[in-house]
Amino acid sequence: MKKLxxxxxxxxxxxRSVAFYRDVLGxxxxxxxxxxTEFSNDGSILALHPGDAINPMPASEGTAPAGSCHLGFxxxxxxxxxxxxxxxxxxxxxxxxxxxxxRLALYADPDGLPFSVAEPPKGKKW
Numbered sequence: 777m778k779k780l781x782x783x784x785x786x787x788x789x790x791x792r793s794v795a796f797y798r799d800v801l802g803x804x805x806x807x808x809x810x811x812x813t814e815f816s817n818d819g820s821i822l823a824l825h826p827g828d829a830i831n832p833m834p835a836s837e838g839t840a841p842a843g844s845c846h847l848g849f850x851x852x853x854x855x856x857x858x859x860x861x862x863x864x865x866x867x868x869x870x871x872x873x874x875x876x877x878x879r880l881a882l883y884a885d886p887d888g889l890p891f892s893v894a895e896p897p898k899g900k901k902w
Contacts, residue, residue, distance in 0.1 A: 782821035800864045807851040854879045854895035
């Protein structure tokens with residue numbers, strides 16, 4: 777296997793989710809239709825698809841059932857990113873914290889899907 781090509785996030789409101797990933801997270805929009813949107817960032821693709829299109833498993837609070845997904849992003853400055861999330865009233869599930877691999881924070885998208893944002897240790901790249 778060479779690389780992960782894409783991830784699909786099933787959403788309840790395409791317009792709201794496209795605006796969040798494009799305008800709040802700053803992901804470059806590659807392709808957009810009412811039923812499929814792609815963002816491309818450094819060779820990987822994040823796709824959005826209406827949740828009712830193929831009836832994905834409903835989310836269960838506090839669990840991560842098979843078929844669910846978790847997105848992870850990397851930023852250069854987690855503190856600046858965190859301030860940006862606060863200014864856009866994005867739910868913060870776990871504020872920035874130092875971990876053994878760098879710094880990490882956890883947020884939720886408009887549908888409540890958690891996503892992590894990490895900052896590598898100074899002088900290191902991932």
